[in-house]
Amino acid sequence: MSLGTHVWATDPVAGNRTEFVILGILEQSLQFTRGVFVDRDTVLTRYPVNVSRTAYFFQLATGVDPATMKTQLESEFLDFGLVVVDIRQEITTQFDASQRVLLLMQAYLALGLLVGVTGLGVITVRAVVERRQEIGAMRALGFTRAMVRGVFLLEISLIALLGIAIGVSLGIVLAYNVFQVYFASVGVFTIPYLHLAAVASLAFAFALVTTAGPALRASKLPPAQTLRYIE
Secondary structure (H helix, E strand, O other): OOOOOEEEEEOOOOOOEEEEEOOOOOOOOOOOOOOOOOOHHHHHHHOOOOOOOOOOOOOOOOOOOHHHHHHHHHHHOHHHOOOOOOHHHHHHHHHHHHHHHHHHHHHHHHHHHHHHHHHHHHHHHHHHHHOHHHHHHHHHOOOOHHHHHHHHHHHHHHHHHHHHHHHHHHHHHHHHHHHHHHHOOOOOOOOOHHHHHHHHHHHHHHHHHHHHHHHHHHHOOOHHHHHOOOO
């Protein structure tokens, strides 16, 4: 569909067909602007319906309080059952509700991230215990404490970076699929690179912090003691 396109609408009951010309297309379709807008007389003449309600859209002047205007209008037209809806406020309320759901999801994801990073620390502790003889052999061959510590940190860094890359990639793919299904008609898909970079950096730094202690203890193990260690 584009501006100037001719479309036909058919009444399924009477069979009347009316030609319309598209004069404008809304980029975003919300609850209050969804549907096709045509002249009222055309609808009543070509497609007789029992109109149960009529909607009017008002643009308030700068400085006018929407709450005060709503009260005045409903008071003046009380006999007609007028109900005034502040569209801006309704949209804000809906977005706030959606934002709270997203924040709840982020909290669950943050908890999962915390558990995963803590798991890396546990894995490092077990690696230090299970590889004592290897550490002793490395120290006996001339490896310094810094080299032993660097081996453990490098290993955990590779695991953490691989996990972060896989998680971010799968998250972007999942978010894009959800956007295509639910929000493709009302928004534009964008990737928050700075936000993702901040979260990834924080996760990587936390992973290094949780594994630095075990790696430091591994570098301080005496070679003679570790070579005599028997599981």
